[in-house]
Amino acid sequence: xxxxLLVQTGRYFIALTFLVALSNKASAQTDADAIMIPKxxxxxGAMYSHSDWDHxxxxxxxxxxxxxxxxxSQMVGLMANYGVSDKFNILVNLPYVATHASAGxxxxxxxxxxxxxxxxxxxxxxxxxxxxxxxxxxAGVSIPMSNYQADFLPMSIGAHSRxxxxxxxxxxxxxxxxxxxxxEYVYRSNITIDRTAYYTTEEHYTNQVDLPNVMVYNxxxxxxxxxxxxxxxxxxxxxxxxxxxxxxxxxxPSNKMNWTTLGANFKYTFSKPSGLELTTxxxxxxxxxxxxxSTVLHGxxxxxxxxxxxxxxxK
Amino acid sequence: xxxxxDRDMKKNFYYLLPVLAAVVATLSSCNKTIVERNSxxxxxxxxxxxxxADTWKPVLLTSVTQFPVATPDAISSPAYQADLNEIKxxxxxxxxxxxxxxxxxxxxxxxxWNEILRDLVAKHNLPPYQNDDGTYPAPSSAxxxxxxxxxxxxxxxxxxxxxxxxxxxxxALLAAWHYKNVYNRPxxxxxxxxxxALVPKSDLPSYPSEDAVVSGSAVEMLKLLFxxxxxxxxxxxxxxxxxxxxxxxxxxxxxxxxxxxxxxVAGVFAARAxxxxxxxxxxxxxxxxxxxxxxxxxxxTPWISLEYPKRPPMLPLxxxxxxxxxxxxxxxxxxPSPPPSTxxxxxxxxxxxxxSYSKNPTRDNEAIVAFWADGAGxxxxxxxxxxxxxxxxxxxxxxxxxxxxxxxxLNMAEMDAAIVCWDAKYFYFNPRPSQTDGAIKTLxxxxxxxxxxxxxxxxxxxxATLLTYLLPDRGTKFTDMAQQAAMSRLxxxxxxxxxxxxxxxxxxxxxxxxxxxxxxxxxxx
Numbered sequence: 001x002x003x004x005l006l007v008q009t010g011r012y013f014i015a016l017t018f019l020v021a022l023s024n025k026a027s028a029q030t031d032a033d034a035i036m037i038p039k040x041x042x043x044x045g046a047m048y049s050h051s052d053w054d055h056x057x058x059x060x061x062x063x064x065x066x067x068x069x070x071x072x073s074q075m076v077g078l079m080a081n082y083g084v085s086d087k088f089n090i091l092v093n094l095p096y097v098a099t100h101a102s103a104g105x106x107x108x109x110x111x112x113x114x115x116x117x118x119x120x121x122x123x124x125x126x127x128x129x130x131x132x133x134x135x136x137x138x139a140g141v142s143i144p145m146s147n148y149q150a151d152f153l154p155m156s157i158g159a160h161s162r163x164x165x166x167x168x169x170x171x172x173x174x175x176x177x178x179x180x181x182x183x184e185y186v187y188r189s190n191i192t193i194d195r196t197a198y199y200t201t202e203e204h205y206t207n208q209v210d211l212p213n214v215m216v217y218n219x220x221x222x223x224x225x226x227x228x229x230x231x232x233x234x235x236x237x238x239x240x241x242x243x244x245x246x247x248x249x250x251x252x253p254s255n256k257m258n259w260t261t262l263g264a265n266f267k268y269t270f271s272k273p274s275g276l277e278l279t280t281x282x283x284x285x286x287x288x289x290x291x292x293x294s295t296v297l298h299g300x301x302x303x304x305x306x307x308x309x310x311x312x313x314x315k
Numbered sequence: 316x317x318x319x320x321d322r323d324m325k326k327n328f329y330y331l332l333p334v335l336a337a338v339v340a341t342l343s344s345c346n347k348t349i350v351e352r353n354s355x356x357x358x359x360x361x362x363x364x365x366x367x368a369d370t371w372k373p374v375l376l377t378s379v380t381q382f383p384v385a386t387p388d389a390i391s392s393p394a395y396q397a398d399l400n401e402i403k404x405x406x407x408x409x410x411x412x413x414x415x416x417x418x419x420x421x422x423x424x425x426x427x428w429n430e431i432l433r434d435l436v437a438k439h440n441l442p443p444y445q446n447d448d449g450t451y452p453a454p455s456s457a458x459x460x461x462x463x464x465x466x467x468x469x470x471x472x473x474x475x476x477x478x479x480x481x482x483x484x485x486x487a488l489l490a491a492w493h494y495k496n497v498y499n500r501p502x503x504x505x506x507x508x509x510x511x512a513l514v515p516k517s518d519l520p521s522y523p524s525e526d527a528v529v530s531g532s533a534v535e536m537l538k539l540l541f542x543x544x545x546x547x548x549x550x551x552x553x554x555x556x557x558x559x560x561x562x563x564x565x566x567x568x569x570x571x572x573x574x575x576x577x578x579x580v581a582g583v584f585a586a587r588a589x590x591x592x593x594x595x596x597x598x599x600x601x602x603x604x605x606x607x608x609x610x611x612x613x614x615x616t617p618w619i620s621l622e623y624p625k626r627p628p629m630l631p632l633x634x635x636x637x638x639x640x641x642x643x644x645x646x647x648x649x650x651p652s653p654p655p656s657t658x659x660x661x662x663x664x665x666x667x668x669x670x671s672y673s674k675n676p677t678r679d680n681e682a683i684v685a686f687w688a689d690g691a692g693x694x695x696x697x698x699x700x701x702x703x704x705x706x707x708x709x710x711x712x713x714x715x716x717x718x719x720x721x722x723x724x725l726n727m728a729e730m731d732a733a734i735v736c737w738d739a740k741y742f743y744f745n746p747r748p749s750q751t752d753g754a755i756k757t758l759x760x761x762x763x764x765x766x767x768x769x770x771x772x773x774x775x776x777x778x779a780t781l782l783t784y785l786l787p788d789r790g791t792k793f794t795d796m797a798q799q800a801a802m803s804r805l806x807x808x809x810x811x812x813x814x815x816x817x818x819x820x821x822x823x824x825x826x827x828x829x830x831x832x833x834x835x836x837x838x839x840x
Contacts, residue, residue, distance in 0.1 A: 107673065248691075
């Protein structure tokens with residue numbers, strides 16, 4: 001019922017968008033944007049996000065639950081992005097998540113969630129008219145970093161699957177305005193739960209759960225300059241399978257979790273001290289299925305620097 | 316995605332190798348096929364035919380001849396030959412789907428119907444959603460399709476359903492064994508060499524069909540217990556009937572005779588079920604209030620629902636339901652002595668212990684809690700014990716009638732454990748730990764009924780006692796499991812230690828009634 005946080009992590013990463021003024025090669029921060037950092041640069045930082053919902057969907061049925069009240073999750077993420085080349089970045093992220101329900105008796109959960117690693121490659125930049133189209137291929141994996149309980153929704157901190165992701169992304173920039181569209185396929189491994197039998201639409205006698213794979217579509221547009229990025233983001237997350245939560249049943253990791261969010265992000269890059277960046281933003285679930293109607297707010301602080309000092313002047 | 320290495324990347328290629336290896340390793344585990352345990356059960360090939368089962372003690376039947384079964388058509392008759400030709404036609408055109416039916420059903424009729432029932436329990440084990448005014452609708456057997464559908468197969472209801480279905484199958488099979496011995500009709504594949512046996516061959520007479528008896532009695536019972544599922548269960552019955560004919564194990568007439576016998580025996584059990592007190596077990600608002608007031612009058616803190624909005628207590632009069640293994644008058648004699656007073660130091664100590672389990676959950680404890688939770692949307696604790704038992708019984712190569720006898724003993728014990736436990740719960744009406752101390756957060760859903768004693772502990776104590784008797788070579792396996800199941804409720808912070816420990820003792824006492832019956836029912840002599 002909480003959105004699988006790996007994907008949220010991807011969204012939180014949006015907050016990490018920051019920019020180094022390098023013509024149209026801005027610094028990269030997420031697996032879902034068109035921003036790269038240059039060769040031999042490293043960007044590290046920390047972000048915090050807060051998610052909260054009180055309405056959620058059981059299938060199509062939207063409701064609240066007096067035994068949950070508001071379900072919130074907080075995340076602290078550490079990230080790093082390294083410019084292997086101007087066209088090839090590596091991003092890693094390590095989130096810690098804690099959940100809480102404001103009503104009822106269910107205990108909150110917390111722990112290290114899933115570490116992710118993305119390879120981000122921009123093979124082509126093509127001038128089109130006065131603007132530039134760039135194409136990206138992004139591949140990633142995520143792996144649970146602790147033995148947290150996936151089968152305790154909505155309090156679980158994640159789905160505990162090993163995920164493999166592939167994203168294709170197109171960006172068009174004209175002057176300081178940009179539009180980015182991407183599609184991502186997420187392959188999710190089976191998970192092992194503590195129960196040896198469970199009911200979906202029939203009883204299963206196994207501790208293995210087949211999580212549906214996922215398609216994610218992301219569109220964003222806005223303004224980027226040397227000191228500012230401001231963007232609006234729409235995202236759709238669609239489970240390729242899974243089943244609906246029945247009325248008044250408990251959620252389950254292999255539910256068909258779908259949602260569409262709208263959000264906005266801002267980033268400010270200081271000229272002094274150079275390399276310091278602050279981000280903030282948020283989003284809201286405008287429609288969903290078997291998920292909470294989350295409102296997410298996030299903020300982050302990052303530092304971008306060259307790890308080869310002799311080259312810094314060239315930049 | 317094509318990857319073109321530029322010069323910079325080549326330099327860094329060796330750094331990337333571990334990354335690429337990780338990606339490949341993840342992708343290579345792409346096979347998501349899951350093999351479920353119950354798909355691995357082999358075709359049942361009983362070690363013993365238990366031909367004397369017609370001398371075993373029935374549960375409700377007055378005699379194994381209570382219902383007649385007509386003499387079968389002679390083997391030389393055109394009717395029988397026509398039935399054999401039907402089998403031959405099926406076997407000639409057998410499809411993959413039909414082979415799958417054989418693989419599924421040949422594991423055993425009692426086993427598969429028990430699984431079907433577990434499915435139905437899980438499907439219907441959902442507490443009703445509240446009305447707009449904060450009250451709750453109750454399922455109605457008179458209008459079963461209206462929300463909330465009838466039934467809400469909560470643990471007591473589930474225990475009762477498993478008991479009736481298992482017991483009716485047992486009685487019906489005793490009658491079937493009688494007529495099998497009387498008519499001594501060999502299986503179709505023994506009467507006609509051109510009919511293949513697609514199941515292990517057996518010397519058990521095939522008229523009336525034991526599968527049909529199991530199916531017919533279960534279907535008729537389930538019409539009462541799960542009235543919204545008639546189409547589903549009749550489809551299962553049709554599948555099973557087809558399987559028996561395709562497999563060369565029964566003719567149509569053998570099936571029909573068995574099905575008719577099963578349905579007649581089910582009439583006896585259905586009549587008992589209609590008057591066993593379950594229909595009134597939900598109580599009335601006045602009764603719910605009296606429970607609270609009576610306990611408050613003793614100076615003890617009464618239970619209150621921890622749900623929002625507050626939900627009426629689950630089946631408060633289930634303790635008055637008619638048991639199978641002993642008279643109703645025995646129920647109060649099995650009631651445990653009172654829990655620690657809610658004003659006592661002992662109670663405070665036990666509450667503090669629950670709080671410490673709530674505050675310091677280990678991952679191992681979380682796993683134990685989840686394994687035994689068996690809450691909403693599951694087959695409930697008696698279903699869990701049925702699953703445990705079934706996975707042991709498949710190793711034993713029991714005859715169908717012994718399968719039914721052992722499942723009946725187990726599930727009558729589970730139902731009676733529910734009755735005795737519910738009697739104690741509503742007699743003492745003791746608060747849950749989270750009511751006593753709001754700081755106690757739970758590692759599983761908190762059940763909506765009083766605390767003392769733990770239902771899981773009663774179910775588990777009863778089941779383990781009976782299973783240990785039936786399968787002594789398993790040593791302490793079942794009692795160890797029961798101990799863990801009981802303690803899981805303390806680890807989950809939804810029960811005090813007393814609830815669990817005393818519940819196990821009471822459950823064991825109920826289980827001993829099942830053992831006593833087992834020792835004298837004729838099956839173990």
